[in-house]
Amino acid sequence: MHHTPEQRAAFDILLNDPRLRRITDFAAELCEAPIALVSLVEDSRQRFLARTGLEATETPREQSFCAHAMTGANIMVVPDATADDRFRDNPLVTGEPGIRFYAGAPLVSADGQPLGALCIIDTKPRPGLTPLQHEGLLTLAESVMTLVEKKRARVALEAEARQVRDERDDREQRFTILADTMPQMIWSTLPDGYHDYYNARWYEFTGMPEGSTDGEAWNGMFHPDDQERAWARWRHSLETGEPYEIEYRLRSADGNYRWVLGRALPMRDSDGQITRWFGTCTDIHDQKTAMEQRELISHELSHRIKNIFAVINGLIGLSSREDPEIRPVADKLRERVMSLGKAHDFVRPHSDASRPTKRQSSLQGMLEELLSAYQSEDGTRVSITGDDIDIDDRSATPFALLFHELATNAAKYGALSVPDGRVAIDMEKGTDRVCIRWHEQGGPRVSEERKTGFGSRLIEMSAERQLGGKAERHWNEDGLRVEIDLPASSMIRL
Template sequence: MPAAGGWQIDEAARARAIASHDIESLRDAANLKSITDFAAALCDAPIALVSLVEERRQTFLARTGLDATETPRETSFCAFAMRQDDIMVMPDATRDPRFADNPLVTGDPNIRFYAGAPLIADDGTPMGSLCIIDTEPRAALTALQRQGLTTLAEQVMARLRDSRDAASWRDSNNANHRALTESHNRFRVLADSMPQMVWSTLPDGYHDYYNARWYEFTGMPEGSTDGAEWNGMFHPDDQARASALWQHSLATGEPYQIEYRLRHHDGGYRWTLGRALPLRNDAGEIVRWFGTCTDIHQAKEASEEREIISQELSHRIKNIFAVISGLIGFSARANPDFRGIADDLRERVTALGRAHDFVRPHSARSRPAAEQNSLHGLLDELFRPYQSAEGARIVVTGDDVAIDDRSATPLALLFHELATNATKYGALSSDAGRIHVSSAIDGDATILGWQESGGPAIDTPPAETGFGSQLIELSAVRQLGGTVTRDWRPSGLVVTMRIPTKALSRG
C-alpha cells in the first residue's frame, strides 16, 4: 500500500521482520508496561502506548491509560511516526488534514496531541512507535521529554531484539531437536532392518540401545538388558572374558571384537561375533560406542567340523610317516648292510613329518606358537632336535619370509640335510660348533644363508656328488627353482641359496 509521507515500504520485508520476533511473549509484558507508565508520567500525558504496526492493524504490546489492544492500521498515527527519523509531534490533530476526520480524533479516545518516537530495527525496518497521547492540544514537548521518549524507545527496541534472539534460538533449538529426532528415527529404521543385532552405549559403556534383532534373538523384554545386564546374556564360561575385553576397550578406546556364546530365546547358546567401534567428536573424545552381534553359530560348527576332518586326515598322514619309518627300520633289521642308509632315510622321513605337522590345519590348542606361514617358525621346528639345553646352537636371523604347504617339504629336506651333515662332519659334531642361518629379501628373490663355525677345520672340500648333495640340489634347484653355491672355508661350510620368493608362497 502507498506509504504515508510519500515513500514506499517493503511490507513483505516488514512482515518477515515482525514475524522473527516472539511478539506474544511481549504482549502486556511487565517491562514494557513500566516503560509506558514512565513515558506517560514523563510527558504528563494520560495515554502512552508501545504500538507495533502490522499489515492490517496496529497492536499495542503495552499500554497505559487505554483499554483497547489494537486498532485498524488505516487509523494509525504510529504508521506515520515510524517512518520519521525523529519524534513525530502532532500539536492538534483536528487541525491536520491527515487526521482531522480520523475516528480516533472524532471519537474515543479523542486524540488531540500526539508524539511518537519511531521503533526502527537494526536493518532499518520500521516496526512501530512509542507514543504518548493527550486529549488536549499542546504546543510541543520539552527537551527533557524528547530526550526521555527517545531513550525509552531505545529500551523498547532492546526488548524487541531480546525477543527476536530468543525466538531465533528457540527455532534453531527446535530445528536441531527435529533434525536429531529425524536422524534418530532413521537410525532406528536402518538398525532394525539390519540382519545383525545392533547396540550402542554411552561413553562409559552403559548399554542404552538395542535394535529389534537383539530382542528377537534373545527373547528378552525391551529394556531388560540395559546397563550391565547384557553380560548376563553370555554363556557363564564367556562372561568374565567378554567383560574384561569390553573394559579394556572402554579404557583404551581400542575396537572391541570377541566371539562368545549368546543365549538364544529357545534357551540354548549360539556362537556370536561381537564388534564395537567408538564414535569420537572433533576433540577426539568418545561420545558413544556402536556395536553389532552377528550369529556365526552355523559357520562355527562347520569350521569345527572341517577342523576335525583336517585333524583326522593329518593324523592319518602322520601315521603314514610312522608306518614308512617302521618299514624302513624293519628292512634295516633284515638287511644289516642297509642300516646306515635306512637310518638316514628314516631321519629324512621324520623331518618331512615335522614339516607337515607345522603347516597342517590345527586347532586352537594344537596350533604352533609361530605363524604357520612363517619360514622362521618352520626352521625353529626343524632345528629343535639339534639345539642344546645350554643354548641355541643354530641361530636364525633376518627377514621372516612367508611360506606355504607346497614349499615346506623341499625346505624341510634341504635344511634337514644340511643339519644332518653338520652333525656328522661339520659344526654340530663339536661342542663349540655353531650355525648361523640367515634370510633376506633381495628384489624378487629370497637369499638363504647357512654358515658353520667352531667345528673341525676343513682341509679338503668333500666331493659334492653324494646323495645328500643331490638331495639339496633337488630341493633348492628343481623343486624351488633356485640356485645353490657352497664355499668350503677352513672355518666351516658356507652355503648360499637364492630362491624366487614366489616359489615359497602362493600369496
C-alpha cells in the same frame, strides 16, 4: 517490512505483554497525552503490541505515522497533523481517533532494521515535547527494544535447541531403524559399563522382555562357564579403554546356548574421555561348529598322512634289513621323510588347541620346529634373524628338504658336528625377491667335495626347480656359507 522468523515469533509473544503496557502507560503520563502505542510496522499493516487509550489493535500501513517515524534518527514530531501535507487527509486525522499531535521514537533492531515506533498521540495540536519528555520517550523506546531483543534472542535460542533436539531425535530414530535391521545384536552402555540399549535383534535372539537385561543383568545370559571370563575381559576394557573382543556362549530364546562373538569400541569426546560404549554380538555358532568338524577331519587326514609317512619309513627300514648294504642310504631317506612330516604338521589346518605357537605361515616358525633337534638349551646354537617370511603348504615341502639337507650335512661334517659350532640363518624380504643366508661357524674346515653328493643336488633341486630360485655355496675359512635367492611369488599363493 521483512522480519525474521525469530522476530515474528518474539512479536507474537510480546503482543499485549504487561511490561510493554506499563511502558505505554508511563509514556502517556510523562507526555500528558491520551494515547500511547508500541507500533510494529509490517508489509501491509501496523500492529500495536501495547496500547494505552486506544481500542484499535491495528491499522493499514498506508495510514501509519510510525512508518515515517521509524526511518528517522530521532523522535519525529508532528505539531498539527491537519497542517502537515503528509497527514492532513489521513483517515486517522479526519476520522477517529482524530490525531492532531504526534511524537514517535523509532524502534530499530540491533542490526539496524527499523521495526516501528513508540509514540504518543494527542487530539489537540501542541508545539512539541519538553526536553524531559523528549529524553524520557527515547529512554522508554530503548526499554522496548531491550525487551524485544531479549525475547528475540530467547526465541532464537529455543529454536536452536529445538533443532538440536529434532536432529538428535532424527539421528536416534535413524540409528534405531538401522540397528534393528542388522543381523547382529547391537548394544550400548554408559561409560561405567551400565547397559542401557539393545536392538530388536537382541530381544529376538534371547527371547527376553524389553528392558529385562539392562544394567548388569545381561551377564546372566552367558553360559555359566563363560561368565567370569567375559566379565573379566569387559572390566579390563572399561578400566583401560581398550577394544572389547571375546567369544562366549549366549542363551538363545529356545534355552540352548550358542557361540557368539562379542565386540565393543568406546566413543570419546574432544578431550578423549569415553562417553559411551557401542558393541555387537554376532552369532558364530554355525561357523564354530563347522570349524570344529573341519578340525576333526583335519586331524583324521593328518593322522592318515602320518600313517603313510610311517608306512614309507617302515618299508625303507624293512628294505635296509633285507639289503644291509643300502642301510646308510635308507637312514638318510627316513630322515628326509621325517622332515617332510614335520613340515606337513606345521602348515596343516589347526584348532586353537593344536595350533603351533608360531604363525603357520611363518618360515621362521617352521625352521625352528625343523631344526629343534640341533638347538642348544640356551637357544644359541641355531639362530634365525631378519625378516620373517610367509609360506604356505606348497613352499613348505621344498624348504623342509632344503634345510634338512643343510642341517644333516652340518651335523655330520660342518659346524653342528662339534660342541662349539654355530649356525646363523638370516632372512631378508624385498619387494620381489627373498634372500636367505645360511652361515656355519666354529666347525671343521669344509671341503668343496660336499657339493657333488646327492644332498647337494637335492638342495639345488629344491631351490631351483621347486622354488624357482638359486642356491650358491661358498666354502670359506670360517665355515660354509649358502645364499639362497628366491622370487617372492614362490613363497605363498596370492
